[in-house]
Amino acid sequence: MxxxxxxxxxxxxxxxxxxxxxxxxxxxxxxxxxxxxxxxxxxxxxxxxxxxxxxxxxxxxxxxxxxxxxxxxxxxxxxxxxxxxxxxxxxxxxxxxxxxxxxxxxxxxxxxxxxxxxxxxxxxxxxxxxxxxxxxxxxxxxxxxxxxxxMSKSMYLGYRNGYTDEQRAKLREHVSQQRWVDVDNGASETGHYSSGYHELGFNADGCIVTGESLFPEKLPEDADPVSKAFFDYYCTPRGYHERSINSTAAWTATTPMSFYEFPxxxxxxxxxxxxxxxxxxxxxxxxxxxxxxxxxxxxxxxxxxxxxxxxxxxxxxxxxxxxxxxxxxxxxxxx
Structure with a gap:
């Protein structure tokens, strides 16, 4: 392309x-x-x-x-x-x-x-x-x-370093359990690992939010301004590229672990x-x-x-x- x-x-x-x-x-x-x-x-x-x-x-x-x-x-x-x-x-x-x-x-x-x-x-x-x-x-x-x-701060500390100790504990547990999912799916043999958000969020109930694609095909009308700005670049003719993770996919779901480990x-x-x-x-x-x-x-x-x-x-x-x-x-x- x-x-x-x-x-x-x-x-x-x-x-x-x-x-x-x-x-x-x-x-x-x-x-x-x-x-x-x-x-x-x-x-x-x-x-x-x-x-x-x-x-x-x-x-x-x-x-x-x-x-x-x-x-x-x-x-x-x-x-x-x-x-x-x-x-x-x-x-x-x-x-x-x-x-x-x-x-x-x-x-x-x-x-x-x-x-x-x-x-x-x-x-x-x-x-x-x-x-x-x-x-x-x-x-x-x-x-x-x-x-x-x-990216270490962004993934582990959240926006403006705002995650609490409890939230960071949830992040560690989520990514650790994701490794068992990949083990059970034979990912080390096939090379096909689960996809997920690299920056994990929390919903109103305090549960972790993830997904298999960074952006939907169509952005909701009520999307926040930051998501709209990124979508306008990566998912429109302005900046879309078929090999770009941001345009087409997501990172492996265990990606955040290294950023939790190494600042x-x-x-x-x-x-x-x-x-x-x-x-x-x-x-x-x-x-x-x-x-x-x-x-x-x-x-x-x-x-x-x-x-x-x-x-x-x-x-x-x-x-x-x-x-x-x-x-x-x-x-x-x-x-």
């Missing part, structure tokens, strides 16, 4: 493959600036949102970076899209973090990329993985996030003295994730709040995405 965004005729793209250190083949689209062959270029690794594919938001961002002189790579995280992994639609924080470093490895094999000038750009739910990778991998010289989610961004202070830029929308429901990460990070750091923008606006609305600021940030810090 074609990309969900307008492509530029003067920007060359190549579908590539590389392996992470666990042996999983990661699929990416490499975007090349005009004249890239004649010099050593700065490079940017791009991924996200959570459950999206490289033909959606990350590809749009990568192409814009290539337009501005960067070699840019948009990739599908392991187990998703065109990337490998025997079990499909698994989200795994350690593996997704590793994929960023594996992409840096790949850049290092290209004769036209300067190994000392590699940065990372993450969108939405892959932001926590990019920050965690940068905390350990000093080859990432600068990192920016847009519409950040910290992301625990090493965010270790990114310093390399710079971090957090970009979020003024009206984004996720804004607090960027604000909390900004407070936790050491200098140099910057928080940019985009006026009149919500979370999903920064996926594909070029009149709102501050590409000028992002390009300036990476230009300055990947000298």
């Amino acid at each position: 074609t990309k969900t965004f307008e492509t530029y005729s003067n920007i060359q793209s190549q579908n590539i493959r590389f392996r992470n250190r666990f042996g999983i083949e990661v699929a990416g689209d490499l975007y090349l600036p005009v004249g890239y062959e004649t010099q050593k270029n700065p490079a940017i690794v791009v991924s996200g949102p959570f459950g999206a594919v490289k033909e959606q938001v990350s590809g749009l961002y990568a192409q814009e970076f290539a337009k501005n002189g960067f070699v840019a790579l948009a990739f599908d995280p392991s187990f998703t899209g065109e990337s490998g992994g025997a079990v499909r639609n698994v989200a795994e924080p350690v593996m997704f973090t590793e994929d960023y470093s594996a992409a840096v490895d790949y850049f290092g094999t290209l004769p036209y990329v300067d190994r000392e000038r590699i940065g990372a750009q993450a969108i939405c739910g892959l932001s926590g993985m990019a920050l965690t990778a940068a905390g350990a991998d000093t080859r990432i010289k600068a990192v920016a996030t847009t519409s950040m989610y910290d 992301l961004c625990h090493n965010i202070k270790d990114i310093s003295p390399r710079p971090v830029l957090f970009v979020t929308g003024e009206n984004a429901h996720s804004r607090y994730h960027s604000e909390e990460a900004y407070e936790a990070a050491n200098e140099p750091k910057e928080l940019l709040i985009v006026p009149n923008a919500d979370h999903v606006d920064l996926y594909d609305q070029k009149d709102k995405i501050p590409f000028d600021k992002l390009v300036a940030f990476f230009t300055e810090n990947l000298k």
Whole structure:
């Protein structure tokens, strides 16, 4: 299927493959600036949102970076899209973090990329993985996030960290019992695991709510504004892609367990003295994730709040995405 965004005729793209250190083949689209062959270029690794594919938001961002002189790579995280992994639609924080470093490895094999000038750009739910990778991998010289989610917090602590101890206990019990369901269904032999929400909710009676698809075919009239914004991107011609989990399916139902076990961004202070830029929308429901990460990070750091923008606006609305600021940030810090 074609990309969900307008492509530029003067920007060359190549579908590539590389392996992470666990042996999983990661699929990416490499975007090349005009004249890239004649010099050593700065490079940017791009991924996200959570459950999206490289033909959606990350590809749009990568192409814009290539337009501005960067070699840019948009990739599908392991187990998703065109990337490998025997079990499909698994989200795994350690593996997704590793994929960023594996992409840096790949850049290092290209004769036209300067190994000392590699940065990372993450969108939405892959932001926590990019920050965690940068905390350990000093080859990432600068990192920016847009519409950040910290998926460990979002899954385990709930919106604005609001889940109670009792609710978190229910989450742990639910996901633990789901493992027995998969055992009894022979999932380890077939590779077919039950699907479910990665962010489990609660109904009015306090019971956990889940489902086998993230979005219905038609959104109810009384749907909340956040669901409407996501649906308008992933489930309409604006951003639909057949390989996107968010457009067509759901994650494996046991996916949340790893995020309960391993907090992301625990090493965010270790990114310093390399710079971090957090970009979020003024009206984004996720804004607090960027604000909390900004407070936790050491200098140099910057928080940019985009006026009149919500979370999903920064996926594909070029009149709102501050590409000028992002390009300036990476230009300055990947000298």
